[in-house]
Amino acid sequence: MTRPVPAATATLRVLRFLSGQPVPVPASRVADAIGLPRSSTYHLLAAMTEEDFVVHYPEDRTWGLGIGAWEVGVAFAQQEPLARLARVPLARLVDTLRHSAHLAVLHGTDVLYVLEERAPGRPSLVTDVGVRLPAHLTASGRAILATLPRPQVRALYPDASAFVSRTDVGPRTPTQLRDLLGETRRRGHATEDGEVTPGFRSVAVALTAPSVRAAVAVTWESSTDVSGSAVVEAVRTTAATLDRRLHAR
Template sequence: MGRLVPAVTRALDILELFLETDGTLSAPDITRRLQLPRTTVHELVTTLTARNYLVQPADQPGRYRLGVRGYQLGSRYAEQLDLAAEGRQVARSIAETCDETVHVAVLEGRDVIYIAKVDSTHAVRMVSAAGRRLPAHCTSVGKMLLASLSDEELESRLGGPEPLAAMTPDSITSPEVLRTALREIRERGVAVEQRESNPDVSCVAAPVRDSSGEVVAALSVSVPMIRWSEERRAELEELAVKGAADLSGRLGHRRGL
């Protein structure tokens, strides 16, 4: 590994300060927060301004905000993101931690499509594949994604009062029961599915957000019933939330958005 360049590190430290504020910062603010010499801050801020990473608002002399160059770099980064590839990397990390099957899925109509999957190493495990399509209301990832929709969009996808298709005897078939379940999921931020898509499997899922804060996918951990318990459920919920947060971060999401 090569040597870190102090001047570059300090310049990046200055830019990253703006992740912690929605407003502007003055040179004394930066000096105080980073504990750097005033002359060093002045030189770095002058350089960053000259390269359009910072700008001085006309109505706030002596203060700085992020410039357009950072936005341009972020946009180029976003263009190169591959949700499936990023999802596989995060799913692999979570699967290595819990040794259970991990999926990342997106919503399409009333179905979910699995775009990434990493298997458990156990002999007894969930059998599925990336690219598989399932009714959203029967899966934890699907319920998590449905719960992220506005009321209007949810109604347009559910349609009328007709019963929903069942995959197992435990599948939710009543639209009204599903609406109640989705309200609870919105409150908890985690979805659970017990034997609703497979009589031998339960799953937990958490939402994945993009840079705008919009839910664009969900990450789940699937467990055979022989290894399922309330204690295990709680452990896997924490892992699903962590994995979803890690993937969200890769997509540019900042907590609090």
């Protein structure tokens, strides 16, 4: 006879199992993984969907992590360990490029800036600690979104109503965003030019550590003579450093 599984335990098992899957999975796989009958698993998944911890993709008959689960992960990323690990590498990045750098994490359809290193003599930016900006407009957000499974991106941006604009530039539809993220994946880094603040450009690289959804970015004035390839290489090096530190933890 199977021993009953407390609801709280089953919920945590679902979250842990789904967090380890590269794509949404059928309910039958969830049931097998957590050791519950399929009928009970369906009821549990439905309850978790109501609280946004799970997303149901009816066309594919699969289930994946929802916004609520991301918010819990982001809450961890906002805490001191991530900022402490990133502070010195970001300061070195600023010393190298002489432009401001920041670290952002995904929070639903926004990015939340958890650390910023301001370059001396450079203009103030909107990307201060604690500020949220639309992920699809920022280099940091695009870098992170490009690492997500496509069904999760579709869930975040189901139609044109999910898109906002700050400067009348940037993707306005799921198709435009899909094409932009595809280009970002091919390049291995994200860019934006005047879509957050007119006259400023950014380059970002996402971290690969599975514990966070975060990206390192550098922002500079568009009128400044800057080597884009040098910026990309420096940002990639910093992101790789943070990945090593996070994996080591």
